[in-house]
Amino acid sequence: EAGVAQSPRYKIIEKRQSVAFWCNPISGHATLYWYQQILGQGPKLLIQFQNNGVVDDSQLPKDRFSAERLKGVDSTLKIQPAKLEDSAVYLCASSSQYGTGEGNTIYFGEGSWLTVV
Amino acid sequence: AQSVAQPEDQVNVAEGNPLTVKCTYSVSGNPYLFWYVQYPNRGLQFLLKYITGDNLVKGSYGFEAEFNKSQTSFHLKKPSALVSDSALYFCAVRDIRGMNRDDKIIFGKGTRLHILP
Numbered sequence: 001e002a003g004v005a006q007s008p009r010y011k012i013i014e015k016r017q018s019v020a021f022w023c024n025p026i027s028g029h030a031t032l033y034w035y036q037q038i039l040g041q042g043p044k045l046l047i048q049f050q051n052n053g054v055v056d057d058s059q060l061p062k063d064r065f066s067a068e069r070l071k072g073v074d075s076t077l078k079i080q081p082a083k084l085e086d087s088a089v090y091l092c093a094s095s096s097q098y099g100t101g102e103g104n105t106i107y108f109g110e111g112s113w114l115t116v117v
Numbered sequence: 118a119q120s121v122a123q124p125e126d127q128v129n130v131a132e133g134n135p136l137t138v139k140c141t142y143s144v145s146g147n148p149y150l151f152w153y154v155q156y157p158n159r160g161l162q163f164l165l166k167y168i169t170g171d172n173l174v175k176g177s178y179g180f181e182a183e184f185n186k187s188q189t190s191f192h193l194k195k196p197s198a199l200v201s202d203s204a205l206y207f208c209a210v211r212d213i214r215g216m217n218r219d220d221k222i223i224f225g226k227g228t229r230l231h232i233l234p
Binding site: 004006040041042043044045048056091093105106107108109110111113 | 151153158159160161162163166207221222224225226227
């Protein structure tokens with residue numbers, strides 16, 4: 001079974017530039033997550049989709065971050081304009097169930113490593 | 118609000134010795150508990166989870182974890198450590214509060230495990 005696919009793996013940009021990350025979840029997984037992991041910290045949820053609808057985006061900095069999952073499958077996370085503090089790993093994850101499904105497990109991609117200089 | 122704590126930033130263990138990585142949690146409902154491992158420049162890999170039933174859960178790579186409701190803990194253990202176990206370990210909790218309610222997974226800040234040859 002193919003895992004969560006993410007691209008690009010690494011990106012270096014200057015501050016105020018824009019960047020976009022792509023994610024393709026595990027086939028059949030309805031729930032898709034974007035997490036931000038800053039060095040030395042645990043992952044922080046940015047946005048959660050159920051199919052093509054947003055379930056939670058309370059921690060997404062909406063003035064500069066946006067995400068979409070138009071067809072309920074793959075997703076794109078965009079940052080514009082980037083700041084130095086956006087340097088982090090952006091992890092995409094997916095799970096097969098939403099809500100109180102029996103301990104549904106979240107599976108992560110390899111991450112997209114962003115450095116803003 | 119739910120929370121998870123990993124009290125140790127780093128744990129050092131000699132190869133062949135037993136290891137324990139500590140995790141405590143706080144939820145308002147019933148917890149689903151998870152352990153993930155992150156190797157350098159990689160995403161998070163699922164190790165094991167507790168849903169219900171036996172308090173001792175067995176997972177990948179010989180790891181196990183013990184759920185202790187009275188102490189609200191879910192410590193990760195392995196009887197004999199390998200150098201290849203050196204990585205960053207994350208505990209996570211999902212607060213299941215009822216059907217069709219939004220449930221979030223919260224990660225701890227991580228514990229770096231060093232296995233000394």
